[in-house]
Amino acid sequence: MEKILEVNNLHVTFTTYGGTVKAVRGVDFHLNKGETLAIVGESGCGKSVTSNAIMRLIPDPPGKISAGTIKFKGSDLTKASEKRMRSIRGVDISMIFQDPMTALNPTLTIGTQLMEGLRQHHKVTGEAARKKALEMMDLVGIPNPKERMKQYPHQFSGGMRQRIVIAIALICEPELLIADEPTTALDVTIQAQILELFERIQRATGVSIILITHDLGVVAKIADRIAVMYAGKIIETGTKRDIFYNPEHPYTQGLLKSVPRLDLQGEKLTPIDGTPPDLFSPPKGCPFTARCPFAMEVCDKVYPANSILSESHKVNCWLQDSRAKKLLAETAGSKA
Amino acid sequence: MLRYILKRLLIMVITLWIIITLTFILMVSIPGSPFNSERSSNETIQANLESHYNLDEPYHIQYLLYLKSIVTFDFGPSIKKPDQSVNELLGRGFPISFELGIVTIIVAVISGIILGIIAALRHNGFIDYMAMGIAVLGISIPNFILATLLIQQLAVNFDIFPVATWKSPAHMVLPTLALATGPMAIIARLTRSTMLEVLTQDYIKMARAKGLSPWKIIIKHALRNALMPVVTIMGTLLAGILTGTFVIEQIFAIPGMGKYFVESINQRDYPVIMGTTVFYSAFLIIMLFLVDIAYGILDPRIKVNKQGGE
Numbered sequence: 001m002e003k004i005l006e007v008n009n010l011h012v013t014f015t016t017y018g019g020t021v022k023a024v025r026g027v028d029f030h031l032n033k034g035e036t037l038a039i040v041g042e043s044g045c046g047k048s049v050t051s052n053a054i055m056r057l058i059p060d061p062p063g064k065i066s067a068g069t070i071k072f073k074g075s076d077l078t079k080a081s082e083k084r085m086r087s088i089r090g091v092d093i094s095m096i097f098q099d100p101m102t103a104l105n106p107t108l109t110i111g112t113q114l115m116e117g118l119r120q121h122h123k124v125t126g127e128a129a130r131k132k133a134l135e136m137m138d139l140v141g142i143p144n145p146k147e148r149m150k151q152y153p154h155q156f157s158g159g160m161r162q163r164i165v166i167a168i169a170l171i172c173e174p175e176l177l178i179a180d181e182p183t184t185a186l187d188v189t190i191q192a193q194i195l196e197l198f199e200r201i202q203r204a205t206g207v208s209i210i211l212i213t214h215d216l217g218v219v220a221k222i223a224d225r226i227a228v229m230y231a232g233k234i235i236e237t238g239t240k241r242d243i244f245y246n247p248e249h250p251y252t253q254g255l256l257k258s259v260p261r262l263d264l265q266g267e268k269l270t271p272i273d274g275t276p277p278d279l280f281s282p283p284k285g286c287p288f289t290a291r292c293p294f295a296m297e298v299c300d301k302v303y304p305a306n307s308i309l310s311e312s313h314k315v316n317c318w319l320q321d322s323r324a325k326k327l328l329a330e331t332a333g334s335k336a
Numbered sequence: 337m338l339r340y341i342l343k344r345l346l347i348m349v350i351t352l353w354i355i356i357t358l359t360f361i362l363m364v365s366i367p368g369s370p371f372n373s374e375r376s377s378n379e380t381i382q383a384n385l386e387s388h389y390n391l392d393e394p395y396h397i398q399y400l401l402y403l404k405s406i407v408t409f410d411f412g413p414s415i416k417k418p419d420q421s422v423n424e425l426l427g428r429g430f431p432i433s434f435e436l437g438i439v440t441i442i443v444a445v446i447s448g449i450i451l452g453i454i455a456a457l458r459h460n461g462f463i464d465y466m467a468m469g470i471a472v473l474g475i476s477i478p479n480f481i482l483a484t485l486l487i488q489q490l491a492v493n494f495d496i497f498p499v500a501t502w503k504s505p506a507h508m509v510l511p512t513l514a515l516a517t518g519p520m521a522i523i524a525r526l527t528r529s530t531m532l533e534v535l536t537q538d539y540i541k542m543a544r545a546k547g548l549s550p551w552k553i554i555i556k557h558a559l560r561n562a563l564m565p566v567v568t569i570m571g572t573l574l575a576g577i578l579t580g581t582f583v584i585e586q587i588f589a590i591p592g593m594g595k596y597f598v599e600s601i602n603q604r605d606y607p608v609i610m611g612t613t614v615f616y617s618a619f620l621i622i623m624l625f626l627v628d629i630a631y632g633i634l635d636p637r638i639k640v641n642k643q644g645g646e
Contacts, residue, residue, distance in 0.1 A: 057544055086547045086548075089544070095542075095545040102538040103538045105557050106539075106635070107634065117547065168546070169545075
């Protein structure tokens with residue numbers, strides 16, 4: 001399969017008065033053409049920073065991509081000029097933001113905001129832009145597009161606004177769509193509609209999607225592959241099957257156990273105790289050590305290497321080391 | 337929209353009536369009369385004069401006569417300058433005051449907004465501190481001090497601009513500067529702070545994600561939203577500029593309305609007091625109305641056209 005995006009060893013830091021925050025610390029992942037990759041993790045783990053880094057939308061200063069490469073269709077975006085980035089943003093890579101209530105400019109009509117990107121990048125006539133905008137509104141399922149074009153954001157509901165945000169992101173027919181928590185601010189029935197819209201659009205246009213979320217329900221619905229992020233690192237990647245049925249990293253296991261499930265009624269939810277480490281001075285070893293029920297001495301000292309479990313499933317955990325496996329087998333044996 | 341305007345017109349008329357009534361009450365409750373200072377006059381002459389100007393009538397009759405003069409917009413002759421009618425005084429003074437006021441507003445708004453935007457874009461940089469330093473000075477220094485300072489430096493010491501009066505564009509520079517600095521500083525500070533806030537909004541990030549150029553983002557997406565608080569305080573600023581013109585016109589010997597306004601009160605020249613007050617209030621009320629209309633145009637969330645309310 002053709003790789004549309006390849007991120008290698010990405011580091012992003014933010015300089016503040018209190019010190020340097022290492023928000024993203026060596027992230028590797030790739031995205032194939034036409035697939036949906038979900039980046040999952042709790043608040044503050046660096047998922048949004050990663051997505052903003054791909055768009056080069058990290059405010060500099062204080063933020064900075066301090067190392068690594070972001071290869072989009074072979075060219076490295078970390079080295080691209082601001083002018084070149086402007087010609088990529090909205091055209092090749094588009095972004096959808098979390099809160100549709102604030103993502104639209106309250107003083108401009110929906111039509112203006114829809115057509116703006118198109119008119120900026122493709123030299124089209126006003127009439128052609130209007131036609132395309134109407135088409136997009138139709139695609140994302142907004143009734144009476146002709147009248148709605150002339151209205152302002154405050155005249156739309158949250159779900160409708162998110163549809164408009166999606167239409168704006170897709171109007172230049174990008175190859176990559178980054179959706180940063182696109183359903184978090186919506187209520188559940190609307191969430192399902194928006195997710196179905198994503199699936200429909202992907203079938204229709206073949207766009208590749210990076211979905212940033214902390215909602216495993218959303219992931220289960222539309223992701224092909226999943227990358228689990230913790231404290232600025234990707235700790236486990238795999239297909240939806242790998243992650244949901246064979247989670248190997250204790251953090252991934254903990255994450256799945258803390259989701260309410262209907263088929264396990266009566267059982268208590270198991271939250272992960274403790275809090276993520278301070279990213280001003282992240283630990284040398286595995287950042288999950290302090291909260292991990294299986295933590296060993298080595299975990300605190302050295303960051304585990306990438307263990308390749310199958311072609312798709314990779315994990316960074318000392319438990320995958322052959323010595324740890326032997327130890328676990330012995331203790332299990334002695335107990336029996 | 338029409339309903340809203342009609343409603344506002346009615347409110348404007350009521351406001352004006354309240355101002356007129358208050359002015360009348362204040363006027364008759366100040367001790368003294370227009371003829372007190374004339375030492376030579378004996379009591380008969382005094383009484384004759386008062387009856388000529390209807391000042392011997394009971395207050396409620398005088399009040400009705402005033403109302404009549406306002407409705408017909410004929411304030412009669414000035415008591416102190418009997419050869420000139422109040423309408424003539426206004427007709428001569430108003431264009432000059434208006435010119436000074438408008439030029440001041442234009443200068444204050446444009447330079448204030450530009451200064452504010454530059455400061456916001458160079459946030460915490462040298463230009464920001466410079467601009468805000470100037471703004472603090474502008475707010476703190478009263479316009480009459482600034483006016484004297486400007487005259488001393490730019491007119492007397494360096495002889496770049498004329499000292500006083502109102503004849504050519506060069507004459508306009510110093511009074512405008514003196515009057516515009518304060519409002520400009522307020523607008524600059526406000527634009528800066530709202531601009532900084534707007535620039536962190538999601539829709540600005542969204543505009544960047546669309547690949548728009550920085551200038552387009554500032555002009556099209558940021559400025560309009562950042563200007564709303566500025567429009568809100570325009571009403572207050574207009575009132576400030578209006579009262580400022582009284583002082584500035586005195587200092588620069590500009591033959592505008594402000595001179596008559598102050599003089600008429602000192603001399604108890606009742607028709608002139610009434611005329612200038614009504615004129616100033618009507619002007620301010622109309623300007624405030626225009627500000628509200630502008631607000632509705634800038635921000636579509638304020639519906640002036642639906643329910644007839646704000």
